[in-house]
Amino acid sequence: MFTGIVECMGTVVEFASLDTSAAGGNGASLAISGAKQILDDCHLGDSISINGTCLTVTEFAEDTFKVGVAPETLSRTNLGQLQKGDPVNLERALAAGHRFGGHFVQGHIDATAEITEITPDANSVWYKLCVKDPKLMPYIIPKGFIAMDGTSLTVCDVNDDEAWFTIMMIAYTQTHVIMPTKKIGDLVNIEVDMLGKYVEKVTTSILRGAEDGSSTTSYIEKIVQRVLERGSSK
Known part of the structure; x- marks a missing residue:
């Protein structure tokens, strides 16, 4: 579990599509440097x-670490596009007893979104992004949470029909995350608010009458039927 509050920015040392070392496990791996700040208690x-993707440390030193990257992760994120020298957002898993400054972030990327507009506004910057998977739009709401490359941000405008949303980034955040290094056309990892997914799952199950195993008769239909039965018995 993460908060979406980026602790530091690291730098890609290497992205290997096939890492045959013990730490690579004969799969894809990613090596990051400039991470001393978050490695003092690493295991x-x-x-x-x-960049918002929860990954497992397979090797580390004082300033660098390596993680394995599964094919599913590569298909859903922008990690496969990283090249040597690229900056990345880094955050350790949340420790018990610490302040929770962002929102509940699992580190499970839902999809990518493309930056379509970048508009300065005083010392802040507006970003407009088009979501690659329109099915995610019900979970993106005005003033709701979204994690972009692991950064907890507040959604501003939303257009469900055209599958885009906007965020505004303040000056402080601009100096502590990688977003300002991106340009129009770049892809950003997004994770929608998981609480919205849980609410939908529960309410959908109820409305479908899943509590009694029925998959054809909806809960609403049952209520209507009961009302009609009571009316006819009077």
Whole structure:
């Protein structure tokens, strides 16, 4: 679990599509430097969020660490596009007893979104993004949470029909995350608010009458039927 409050920005040392070393496990791997700030209490197997993606540490030193990257992760995120020298957002998994400054972030990327507009506004910047998977739009609401490359941000405008949304980034955030290094056309990892997913799952199950195993008769239909039965008995 993460908060979406980026702790530091690291730098890609290497992205290997096939890492045959013990730490690579004969799969894709990503090596990051400039991470000393978050490695003082690191252990093998720990979770670190890289651009919002929860990944497992397989090797680390004082300033660098390596993680394995599964094919599913590569298909849903922008990690496969990273090149040597690219900056990345880093955050350790949330520790008990710490302040929770952002929102509940799992580190499970839902999809990517494309930056379509960048508009300065005084010392802040507006970003407009088009979501690659329109099915995610019900979970993106005005003034709701969204994690973009692991950064907890507030949604401003939403257009469900055209599958886009906007955020505004203040000056302080601009100096502590990688978003200002991106340009129009770049892809950003997004994770929608998981609480919205849970609410939908529960309410959908209720409305479908899933509590009694029925998959054809909806809960609403049952209520209507009961009302009609009571009316006819009077």
